[in-house]
Amino acid sequence: DAKTTQPTSMDCAEGRAANLPCNHSTISGNEYVYWYRQIHSQGPQYIIHGLKNNETNEMASLIITEDRKSSTLILPHATLRDTAVYYCIVRFPQGGSEKLVFGKGTKLTVNP
Amino acid sequence: KAGVTQTPRYLIKTRGQQVTLSCSPISGHRSVSWYQQTPGQGLQFLFEYFSETQRNKGNFPGRFSGRQFSNSRSEMNVSTLELGDSALYLCASSPDGREYEQYFGPGTRLTVT
Numbered sequence: 001d002a003k004t005t006q007p008t009s010m011d012c013a014e015g016r017a018a019n020l021p022c023n024h025s026t027i028s029g030n031e032y033v034y035w036y037r038q039i040h041s042q043g044p045q046y047i048i049h050g051l052k053n054n055e056t057n058e059m060a061s062l063i064i065t066e067d068r069k070s071s072t073l074i075l076p077h078a079t080l081r082d083t084a085v086y087y088c089i090v091r092f093p094q095g096g097s098e099k100l101v102f103g104k105g106t107k108l109t110v111n112p
Numbered sequence: 113k114a115g116v117t118q119t120p121r122y123l124i125k126t127r128g129q130q131v132t133l134s135c136s137p138i139s140g141h142r143s144v145s146w147y148q149q150t151p152g153q154g155l156q157f158l159f160e161y162f163s164e165t166q167r168n169k170g171n172f173p174g175r176f177s178g179r180q181f182s183n184s185r186s187e188m189n190v191s192t193l194e195l196g197d198s199a200l201y202l203c204a205s206s207p208d209g210r211e212y213e214q215y216f217g218p219g220t221r222l223t224v225t
Contacts, residue, residue, distance in 0.1 A: 042218060043202045046214060101157070
């Protein structure tokens with residue numbers, strides 16, 4: 001599996017965009033980039049995933065560089081409720097004998 | 113669609129007892145995975161079920177077991193509880209062919225005394 005590197009922590013002002021980077025320089029051609037987050041004492045929450053095109057949904061946008069070696073999760077208007085640990089995971093989309101592995105992630109703190 | 117539900121939300125047991133946790137996946141999801149989360153070890157994969165068959169298993173002792181029913185609901189059982197089994201147990205379901213797009217339930221907080 002491709003390894004990912006994320007900053008340990010980030011801060012963002014409420015109402016501003018939060019841009020969370022992830023490096024995955026060893027990603028292979030068919031591996032997807034997945035983002036999850038975990039708010040304190042809750043189960044992880046799926047946010048978004050993508051292969052090579054930029055993706056957007058009601059929660060966030062995912063920007064993947066052309067060489068696919070890095071990506072950025074964008075929360076366009078961060079709120080206090082977006083304070084959480086954000087995980088970037090690179091995997092093939094199908095399961096079977098594999099499992100979802102969460103690393104350390106980025107602790108995002110949204111400040112008032 | 114209703115999300116993943118887990119029961120009970122909180123549980124207190126004593127060492128040596130056994131416990132059964134329940135998970136109802138999102139309607140239409142046939143894959144159900146279980147995870148254990150502790151402050152020291154983080155989120156660890158227990159096992160995955162698909163169409164009543166265990167498809168994948170993590171590195172946990174045989175005291176941890178599970179099953180899935182024909183309606184995709186799943187249960188996990190822990191026998192001979194140890195203090196170290198105190199944790200948040202999370203269940204997740206996913207759409208067919210998109211197993212890494214997992215939708216987690218709120219978890220069951222198990223405390224072993």
